Amino acid sequence: MPRGRGWRRRCRAGAWVQRISRFMEPCLLLLLHRGGSHGYDLLERLKEFGFAEETVDSSVVYRSLRDLESRALVTSTWDTEGGGPARRVYQLTPEGDQYLGWWIGGLRETRSVLDRFLQAYEEHMKLGNHVPDERMAEVDHRISS
Amino acid sequence: MPRGRGWRRRCRAGAWVQRISRFMEPCLLLLLHRGGSHGYDLLERLKEFGFAEETVDSSVVYRSLRDLESRALVTSTWDTEGGGPARRVYQLTPEGDQYLGWWIGGLRETRSVLDRFLQAYEEHMKLGNHVPDERMAEVDHRISS
DNA sequence: ATAATATATGTGCAGAATGTCGATAACGGC
DNA sequence: GCCGTTATCGACATTCTGCACATATATTAT
Numbered sequence: 402m403p404r405g406r407g408w409r410r411r412c413r414a415g416a417w418v419q420r421i422s423r424f425m426e427p428c429l430l431l432l433l434h435r436g437g438s439h440g441y442d443l444l445e446r447l448k449e450f451g452f453a454e455e456t457v458d459s460s461v462v463y464r465s466l467r468d469l470e471s472r473a474l475v476t477s478t479w480d481t482e483g484g485g486p487a488r489r490v491y492q493l494t495p496e497g498d499q500y501l502g503w504w505i506g507g508l509r510e511t512r513s514v515l516d517r518f519l520q521a522y523e524e525h526m527k528l529g530n531h532v533p534d535e536r537m538a539e540v541d542h543r544i545s546s
Numbered sequence: 547m548p549r550g551r552g553w554r555r556r557c558r559a560g561a562w563v564q565r566i567s568r569f570m571e572p573c574l575l576l577l578l579h580r581g582g583s584h585g586y587d588l589l590e591r592l593k594e595f596g597f598a599e600e601t602v603d604s605s606v607v608y609r610s611l612r613d614l615e616s617r618a619l620v621t622s623t624w625d626t627e628g629g630g631p632a633r634r635v636y637q638l639t640p641e642g643d644q645y646l647g648w649w650i651g652g653l654r655e656t657r658s659v660l661d662r663f664l665q666a667y668e669e670h671m672k673l674g675n676h677v678p679d680e681r682m683a684e685v686d687h688r689i690s691s
Numbered sequence: 692a693t694a695a696t697a698t699a700t701g702t703g704c705a706g707a708a709t710g711t712c713g714a715t716a717a718c719g720g721c
Numbered sequence: 722g723c724c725g726t727t728a729t730c731g732a733c734a735t736t737c738t739g740c741a742c743a744t745a746t747a748t749t750a751t
Contacts, residue, residue, distance in 0.1 A: 419652035
């Protein structure tokens with residue numbers, strides 16, 4: 402969320418998108434549910450869930466994976482086969498699978514909360530509760546300056 | 547998100563529900579769009595959007611309102627009419643109205659990201675990618691102990 | 692040879708967001 | 722005077738996130 406005077410200035414593309422807290426975690430868990438993989442590969446595959454390339458920081462991915470491992474929700478082994486530096490390959494544990502289920506439940510709840518909010522907004526606006534046009538124009542002028 | 551060993555222990559009712567960052571802000575803005583009001587009243591009316599009474603701390607509401615005011619998205623005046631302590635009555639500004647619109651756009655995007663994720667999960671599970679029952683039972687035993 | 696690039700995994704820090712606890716204060720009823 | 726309700730706010734701690742940077746190996750280009 403943009404801060405300071407002139408909130409529009411900080412609405413950079415991709416940044417500050419209203420997001421779900423720690424959303425990367427369930428994404429990683431789902432990817433790992435499809436099969437073991439390593440951080441760098443997961444980083445690429447996160448795009449599938451709407452993480453734009455520019456907006457994902459690799460350190461967040463690695464940090465998240467290590468955190469999951471410290472909670473025994475994934476395990477890791479080193480893979481030195483093939484070229485390039487060694488890769489830490491993660492595998493989902495049964496506990497991690499249950500944890501993913503917990504996330505899914507919470508996210509479904511979040512979706513229903515979100516739906517109700519957006520419906521309430523549309524309902525409210527449908528009734529003609531708009532800010533008068535002349536006031537809006539005034540604001541547009543102030544914001545763009 | 548539950549931390550530490552045994553993630554289930556910290557899944558207290560209402561707490562740690564996967565949520566949208568700063569979601570209280572658009573809720574307050576929408577409530578104020580329906581008409582000026584004061585913090586204590588808004589605190590009550592937040593229930594409408596799924597904020598359970600036990601999980602909302604009043605200080606969070608007041609902090610959010612003062613933050614909005616510092617960004618000129620709402621204004622406030624003191625109301626000393628009626629009994630009890632004075633109430634700070636907030637009004638949405640045209641800038642605040644625009645800001646609400648920005649939130650709505652972002653939340654719609656969030657909803658579509660969430661939908662895609664949940665669909666991907668269901669799609670994946672539909673194909674029989676379950677953790678074998680005997681392993682699950684094993685986990686259930688470990689978790690409940 | 693060596694320089695640059697791609698792959699791969701991290702640490703440290705600052706600032707933002709959130710949670711918890713309690714202080715303050717006015718008013719009404721006893 | 723004391724207590725419960727209404728009402729607002731400060732202070733502190735913790736958690737989350739993004740940014741900058743550090744490290745190391747293998748491949749390709751010069």
